[in-house]
Amino acid sequence: MTLNRKKERNIGFPVPKGPIERAKVISGGTYQCAIYALQNDISMNIAGGTHHAFKDKVESFCVFNDMAIASMLLLHHKLANKILFVDLDVHQGNGNANIFKNDPRVFTFSLHAENNYQQRKEKSDLDIGVADKIEDEVYLKILYNTLPVHIESEKPDLIFCQSGVDILETGKLGRLSVSIKACKKSDHFLLEQCFKNNIPIVVTMEGGYSVKISDIIEAHANTYRAVQYIFF
Numbered sequence: 072m073t074l075n076r077k078k079e080r081n082i083g084f085p086v087p088k089g090p091i092e093r094a095k096v097i098s099g100g101t102y103q104c105a106i107y108a109l110q111n112d113i114s115m116n117i118a119g120g121t122h123h124a125f126k127d128k129v130e131s132f133c134v135f136n137d138m139a140i141a142s143m144l145l146l147h148h149k150l151a152n153k154i155l156f157v158d159l160d161v162h163q164g165n166g167n168a169n170i171f172k173n174d175p176r177v178f179t180f181s182l183h184a185e186n187n188y189q190q191r192k193e194k195s196d197l198d199i200g201v202a203d204k205i206e207d208e209v210y211l212k213i214l215y216n217t218l219p220v221h222i223e224s225e226k227p228d229l230i231f232c233q234s235g236v237d238i239l240e241t242g243k244l245g246r247l248s249v250s251i252k253a254c255k256k257s258d259h260f261l262l263e264q265c266f267k268n269n270i271p272i273v274v275t276m277e278g279g280y281s282v283k284i285s286d287i288i289e290a291h292a293n294t295y296r297a298v299q300y301i302f303f
């Protein structure tokens with residue numbers, strides 16, 4: 072695979088062979104996570120969540136869309152009939168939305184900052200674009216009111232969660248002001264819903280742009296802590 076300069080500009084940095092190989096490994100990892108989750112309820116890819124990659128377009132640090140590739144393989148091999156994407160990154164999951172826009176087997180839900188990148192958003196099955204500097208309680212209430220309804224209506228065989236932590240108030244690119252505590256509560260809520268309803272879940276990471284790297288690590292580590300608390 073080769074990339075011309077225009078495609079590299081869309082990604083945000085030049086892409087030599089190494090990162091392309093890395094993206095392939097990450098996609099393979101997310102698929103393996105999905106297989107594992109179907110057997111053991113939960114799995115996590117410490118990378119992945121490259122939700123800005125389209126079928127034919129790389130964008131914003133995302134070379135291949137790992138969750139979309141894994142979903143297509145699961146559907147192709149009839150390992151799942153219905154998949155729900157829960158995208159909690161501050162940026163809209165535009166690649167996911169575009170790839171599955173005409174595919175009723177995959178329901179794409181994106182909870183993101185309305186005024187954030189991208190200016191021209193794709194259309195997910197459900198988009199909730201929240202206002203800048205949203206308060207914790209309001210943010211959580213949206214998730215609490217939305218997620219169970221769609222788990223109930225879609226009855227997914229598997230959930231892919233993009234748990235980017237660029238929603239944090241300390242984030243440089245987020246525009247939101249969600250605290251680490253609320254971010255943790257949102258992880259707990261989603262994971263509890265999966266546990267309670269026996270729905271396997273794959274969690275991927277991605278976004279996190281806080282000035283202090285320790286904030287990003289703490290928020291990501293909280294997702295792992297929540298998994299340990301709920302599933303083990």
Ligand SMILES: [Zn+2]
Pocket residue numbers: 160161162235237278279
């Ligand atoms: Zn993001």
